[in-house]
Amino acid sequence: MTATGNTTTSNTTATPVGGSAENIAAAMNTGDPILEIKNLTVEYGFGDDPTRVLDEVSLTLNRGEVLGLAGESGCGKSTLAYGATRLLPPPGVIKGGQVLFHDRDGTTTDILKLNDSDLRAARWRDFAIVFQGAMNSLNPVHRVGSQLQDAIFAHQSKTSKKVARDRAVYLLEMVGINADRLNAYPHQLSGGMRQRVMIAMALALEPQLLIMDEPTTALDVVMQRQILEEITDLRDRMGFSVIFITHDVSLLVEVADRIAIMYAGEIVEAADARDAYRFPRHPYTKGLLNSFPPLRGPRRELTGIPGSPPDMSKLPQGCRFAERCPFVMDRCRVEDPVLAKTAFGRTEPARLVACHLHDGAASQVPESLAMQANT
DSSP: OOOOBOOOOOOOSOOOSOOSHHHHHHHTTOSSEEEEEEEEEEEESOTTOOEEEEEEEEEEEETTOEEEEEOSTTSSHHHHHHHHTTOOOTTEEEEEEEEEEEOTTSOEEEGGGOOHHHHHHHBTTTEEEEOSOHHHHSOTTSOHHHHHHHHHHHHOTTOOHHHHHHHHHHHHHHTTOOGGGGGOOGGGSOHHHHHHHHHHHHTTTOOSEEEEESTTTTOOHHHHHHHHHHHHHHHHHHOOEEEEEESOHHHHHHHOSEEEEEETTEEEEEEEHHHHHHSOOSHHHHHHHTTSOOSSSSOOOOOOOOSOOOOTTSOOSSOTTGGGOTTOOGGGGTSOOOOEEOTTTTTOTTOEEOOGGGSSOGGGSOHHHHHHHTO
């Protein structure tokens, strides 16, 4: 990759509360970042009245880490992934921000500034995506083996056919598929096998970063478990980093090291995966977790989240979650909370929350609400 900026070194000391990209990265104590998304802004539509769907989103992925990205449909998860890799289809437009990729050799590249040829070279080699819906991602009229080999030839044109075929065999076996499936067409494979083929194709050139956009959608729970175990095993063996996108927060506890929660084009909570699952701070995170049955323990009634996400073209003043929040205060309707460290900073140094219940202004939070929000 051609470096377009200086190599950055991480700050290992958490900084004071703040919503900027620099403070967010520092608060998350990033030891060795591989990807830094800074103030990424995306709009849909052209002309004088576009709709902003990502509003200065910042996110850091560490080397070798699995970062889960969760939220309801339409919250901006896939837009964030496609915007960061410049795969956003029209009428999506990137209006600002940086996406810094830190290579193993120490160079740092802003993906948003790469020219077309450098961007094409970086895809699959440095970062790859497993798209949602494997049947729609694979070419239905080409055999699986030829599609795997095409990905290799596209980046390594001098590779011989035998070497490419051997590599395709290795990739299939790596994800638990027999080599005789090289000659199969996508429709001849089960949904789980097609998804494994997509994972194999994404790993064909051993990228450092793998983005997975709801890879277990439409799969039964048994196959979901197998895919998750496969991803974990491959990550441990190959050392790549993962951004795992899903609407199921409970699923991320199985595979992710950290979890970031998105709502209406913003990150509203980011924390260690187990902390986010056991002690969610943002009311929206609580609502997501209460929308799925627990894996263990007594049965409980699922409450879900009342209402619907806001219209992104007509966002309300103040907190975007206020109309659906059971802990809403007058302050929430006029003041937009900042993603920052919580009042629990000493015991939860890596957690960030965008909520007035946890921003340290204890005098403005009724005691009854504070008790409910922290249980």
